Amino acid sequence: MFPPGPDDLNDADVRHLPGWLPGGQADVLHQVLQAEISWETHRIRMFGNWVDSPRLSCWIGDPQARYRYSGAEFVPHPWPPRLSALRDRLQAEGLGRFNSVLLNRYRGGGDYMGWHSDDEPELGPAPLIASLSLGAARRFLLRRRDDTTRKAEFLLGHGDLLLMGGTTQRHYQHALPKMARVQDERINLTFRWITPRT
Template sequence: MGWQPLALAGADLALWTEWLPPTEADALLRELRDTIAWETHVIRIFGREVASPRLSCWIGDPGASYVYSRTRFEPHPWPPALAALRPRLEQACGSTFNSVLANLYRDGHDAMGWHSDDEPELGPAPVIASLSLGASRRFVFRRKSPRSSAALELELPHDSLLRMAGATQRLYQHALPRTARVRTPRINLTFRHVLEGSP
């Protein structure tokens, strides 16, 4: 199939469905669900500390620390399955990655609110490789300024790879809305590169 460009003004977006062989994608979903050290991250929203509505794990090379919502995350070591996957993703995306945020959405009640992956340690035009495993979920984009309703909606099915690059994070926010119709889990892996010397 290969990359399919997605139309969003000023952004650099492409989707590759069925990126992995089906049996490999199925096995990877089971292995990661059972072996990753999932935890509930506490984030700060409007001055209050709240539990994230999903389970997460920050994984990366030594020193690839990440600050999100005023919380600093030190990386867990790479599990063998993700270490083996990294060079294949780098080749597919034409970029290098030293870290990955793994999120487990247990069902449709788990979600991700509007945000951009625009933290300073990711640089001005980061390449984010987002691999989805498990339940198909709706993924939406909206322009930051002027703030708008959803500018692009798409389904991210099992074994789909979304590449976000260029000015995507600078111009747009994205979210994974709640949905009552999804009752099975989804794992999302967002590979990225944390710049050396980041605070």
């Protein structure tokens, strides 16, 4: 595995901001989301079959921010005040504009997300995605689409923000692999801009 570095991430625009959300705020947010989000098992398409996704999820956003994801269409749940405040903070810091957030909850090291790019048409040609991690630190991998041996890796910890923009999705896939030794939960929030349906 290559260590992450500019040479390994040509054509990508990825920034890791460790501890972007201070520890106390991250603790509270993690607990509140565990308790208050209506967590669902989304059905996704894998190798042509419909299967339960190996994690829990919830799609939140403005009413027009409908999203097709792994072959299914999601109508967003409304914003809880805590998450719209977080969106406001990202926007106030100039980190992008966002009308939706996908929450994923990894119940332990056996929950994961396979290789994919966030390249659905409604995200546009150069999506900016702001990903906030809470709870257990997990490995986040990137690999080039045209040469999958070229990889980079980040360890995403409690309160870390990862920004992916520009042509990252066009040239790279990413994944959150299983980590057998991890027992604690992790929640990840990916803030996105979905082109509204007219």
